[in-house]
């Protein structure tokens with residue numbers, strides 16, 4: 001397949017540079033002019049705040065919070081908020097840009113943003129996390145807004161944090177503004193289907209790609225890295241469609257059972273076991289890194305960035321990689337994977353089910369109306385399948401891997417919109 005060498009960037013393991021490397025290749029295929037190239041490579045706004053929080057022991061700890069708005073060309077910016085010790089500005093910049101491309105790939109009217117706080121939520125009490133979340137939201141009152149920038153969950157956050165964000169923002173405005181945040185609990189205006197939406201989109205993308213590769217789901221084996229929101233629902237939904245999930249993992253390690261892991265049991269175990277798979281007896285414990293190179297048909301990285309690298313890519317045996325996580329493959333690994341003939345359903349396509357249902361949640365909030373789960377799932381499945389087909393067709397048209405095809409689809413849409421809007 002046609003492969004243009006990446007931009008000459010020294011440290012490609014930095015997620016923003018990794019993103020830029022793919023952007024550069026797609027831009028060359030599109031013949032993007034310098035003006036648009038320069039606009040799209042630069043985040044529109046970067047906000048960094050210091051958040052002094054009273055901890056339960058009375059001490060004050062200062063946390064650093066970020067929100068990067070990459071683009072508002074297609075509409076208000078959209079993207080999750082991550083709580084993790086690894087959060088830093090380069091990571092948030094990359095994640096914000098990926099949101100721009102992701103929303104464009106699934107054709108929803110949003111730009112891209114991402115936020116994060118460098119913290120370890122596992123080591124904090126619920127009260128400490130609530131104070132941190134409220135303080136972060138208060139410091140972002142002029143950034144967020146239902147027509148401006150709409151946060152959502154990401155790693156380390158979920159409906160509970162979204163409820164606090166919605167409440168803190170609403171208090172600052174003196175009225176309830178539920179469309180300012182998505183991924184909320186259902187009683188606060190959350191959408192049915194949002195919790196499982198990203199995993200469900202991963203399942204739809206996996207099945208669409210397997211059809212192209214003529215892999216029968218009933219005979220296929222899967223390994224899923226990460227057993228949080230995305231990984232556990234992707235595993236469960238694929239198992240429900242006949243797949244054999246031979247390995248799953250979290251930070252405690254990987255768990256392997258060649259006959260297939262009972263995913264419902266694993267989820268119940270995790271839920272009753274303080275969120276971890278440690279001690280799960282339905283599988284043998286193996287080294288976490290070994291999951292990536294197991295003899296399986298489909299590999300689903302659904303944990304974090306840069307886990308598939310130039311160092312381990314050669315050892316991957318799966319025929320298909322479906323990226324549940326954002327940026328799980330370093331750009332240095334792209335060529336190796338491509339040369340091995342492995343198909344990749346890239347992050348900005350495969351994990352777009354979450355933002356798609358977030359969009360539905362925002363639409364419902366603005367209409368003051370509730371959709372059934374059946375309507376949410378039917379519409380999001382259709383969007384995911386249509387997006388897969390467009391990216392697949394583009395990959396044939398340009399003779400490029402699926403990842404570059406997804407960037408081509410996204411950048412073309414954002415660039416054309418920029419031109420129609422008349423620049424800035």
Ligand SMILES: NC(=O)C1=CN([C@@H]2O[C@H](COP(=O)(O)OP(=O)(O)OC[C@H]3O[C@@H](n4cnc5c(N)ncnc54)[C@H](OP(=O)(O)O)[C@@H]3O)[C@@H](O)[C@H]2O)C=CC1
Pocket residue numbers: 153154155156157198225226227228229230231249250251252275276288302303304305324325326327351352354355
């Ligand atoms: N939530 C969403 O709607 C969306 C999320 N994503 C992306 O999906 C990925 C996962 O997000 P999400 O599921 O929400 O996050 P969660 O916090 O719910 O889960 C993350 C999971 O990854 C595990 N994990 C972390 N580090 C490792 C590691 N080194 N090896 C194996 N497992 C690890 C965690 O283990 P432990 O619990 O033990 O720490 C946990 O099981 C992220 O890249 C996120 O940006 C993308 C689109 C939407």
Ligand SMILES: O=C(O)CCC(=O)C(=O)O
Pocket residue numbers: 078079080081102150151152153154182183326351352354355356358
């Ligand atoms: O649901 C959303 O708005 C964004 C989810 C997200 O952060 C992501 O897709 O990476």
